Amino acid sequence: MKSATTFLMFQGQADEAIQQYQQWFFDLQVESLTYMENSQQVAMAVLHLKGLKIMVNDSAIKHNFTFTPSTSIYVECESAEEIGSLVAQILEGGQALMPLDNYGFSKQFAWVQDRFGVSWQLTYN
Template identity: 45%
Template sequence: MKQVTPFLMFEGKAEEAMTFYCETIPDSSVLDVTRYGSGEGGPEGTVKLARVSISGLEVMVYNSPVHHAFTFTPSVSLYVDCSTEAELNGIVEALAKDGKFLMPLDNYGFSRRFAWLNDRFGVSWQINLA
């Protein structure tokens, strides 16, 4: 086995999501992008498959041309340990815009500053002040 990589499947929002994550999470970047060509199922020129590094975690991002009866669930989430309260606040604020809190930013005993939310794309995030 070479490696295990998280795989996020979107329906038309892959490029918007990966750009947003790279702008929101420090030390993140797009590693490579494959775009749909003519006659490949997805709209020509849109992201088909990409690899991004989200603060060092390699994640594959896929744009499905097929509608599915399912989406993301909070039972799988991306957990982010922040170094400072300012960093945590900035990330939570960005991810919460048009998203939904599962656990609002607060002191929960196990963490002095923690939030769990689904972003506007439905991806679940747990944000913690380490």
């Protein structure tokens, strides 16, 4: 096996999602980004977030499915302020699957789905 990578397939919102994620996560790095010819649709992008490689694209084929909450990106926050800020930002247009709270396994934990349908589990201990 050469590698294993998280892959997020959007349907026309990849560029907008990348821009939004750059605002939420200041250390998100865009390694590469190419667009489909004569379009703002992302042919392929490679992102890096705290050691996690994420590939992103817009599907050229329309599908009857999108993201499922059971697959999520797990983020360990460095402070109570950071988790609170991220949860608030992601909830703008998104939804809380598990609101920010103490669930026993984490002093502060939230499972939120952003407006693009991508799920994020955020924790702070």
